[in-house]
Amino acid sequence: MHKWGKYFAAAVLAGAALAAAPATAVAAEGCQWSSSALPVPGGYWLEDVGGGDGAGTVAGTLRPGSPDQPRVGVLWRADELHVAGAAFGQDTELDDVNAAGVAVGSYSAPHVFGVPDLHHAVRYAGGTFERLPDPPGYTNTVALAVNARGDILGAVGESASTGVYASVVWPADAPGTVDVLPVPSPGWQVQAGIADDGTVAAAAFDWSAGGDLAGYVLPERGAAVRMASPVPTGDVVPTAITTQRIAGYAGESGAFLWHLDGSVDRALPGLQNVAAMNSAGAIAGYANGGATLFLPADGSPAQTVAPSGEDTRVREVTESGDLFGTATTPEHVVVPTHWHCG
Numbered sequence: 001m002h003k004w005g006k007y008f009a010a011a012v013l014a015g016a017a018l019a020a021a022p023a024t025a026v027a028a029e030g031c032q033w034s035s036s037a038l039p040v041p042g043g044y045w046l047e048d049v050g051g052g053d054g055a056g057t058v059a060g061t062l063r064p065g066s067p068d069q070p071r072v073g074v075l076w077r078a079d080e081l082h083v084a085g086a087a088f089g090q091d092t093e094l095d096d097v098n099a100a101g102v103a104v105g106s107y108s109a110p111h112v113f114g115v116p117d118l119h120h121a122v123r124y125a126g127g128t129f130e131r132l133p134d135p136p137g138y139t140n141t142v143a144l145a146v147n148a149r150g151d152i153l154g155a156v157g158e159s160a161s162t163g164v165y166a167s168v169v170w171p172a173d174a175p176g177t178v179d180v181l182p183v184p185s186p187g188w189q190v191q192a193g194i195a196d197d198g199t200v201a202a203a204a205f206d207w208s209a210g211g212d213l214a215g216y217v218l219p220e221r222g223a224a225v226r227m228a229s230p231v232p233t234g235d236v237v238p239t240a241i242t243t244q245r246i247a248g249y250a251g252e253s254g255a256f257l258w259h260l261d262g263s264v265d266r267a268l269p270g271l272q273n274v275a276a277m278n279s280a281g282a283i284a285g286y287a288n289g290g291a292t293l294f295l296p297a298d299g300s301p302a303q304t305v306a307p308s309g310e311d312t313r314v315r316e317v318t319e320s321g322d323l324f325g326t327a328t329t330p331e332h333v334v335v336p337t338h339w340h341c342g
Contacts, residue, residue: 033305038336039081049336051096052316058324059094087129096145104143118160135178153194192238201238227262240277247274275314284314
């Protein structure tokens, strides 16, 4: 239900299903974080780990070792792998999944070097892929996040050469339709996520203010509200949203929380950016020095999940406070990872 900067470098996962030895990091107040690699079948590379349902199921994408086979969308449920497969036999990515088992992503024809990919947004449910409709005037579409009731947030562009940039929602209560969101800037946009009530957070370039990114709150079928900036100059970029709050960063001043009316709530001490947030307000993010931190919802001290120097990317905070994302092994292999404190 949150969203994030999307395309990560793939890493080869050779041999049989990967089962790395758990690693630990000592955190505040005696809490000890342990990590374990999620399974990946031999002959596949990890392309990406996406968001999840808040209860331990997360979406992702694998690339086969054979160049004549398509990428496949996958789900990890209770740390076990379920292969959704390739939509319509094409390269497929899955980026998020909700508690009802609805996963979303996109598919495209096999990549040709030097030629931009044309993506088509897709919904996966009950073992079946469904292509989502294109808005008028747009042919390049991706689905990025899905909320609890099934509203799907995505990004679209006119063609493969334009990429995807404009924010859209495929509403659950109006199947077969798509709404282009009224973000004030027509240029490049960054989609942060969609809350369970349909509220979207996004950012867009404000060329009237020197080209900084401005954050916006977009209530369901309502007008965009510009997020207040807690700093004199610099970007305001939301990176996660729930029905209670928005998290993100501002300029070089680090991470902040905002209310849904766009007003600033408070700074998040020690965090430079927010990676993910659950509905209770527990947050995972990154310190200025590169360490991965967890901020409990009760306001207790930040906990170190992974120290500076370890390449970790958190994509999901579950309602119980577990984390999912990617980590890099000492052998420089990027693996899908589950972190647990206890």
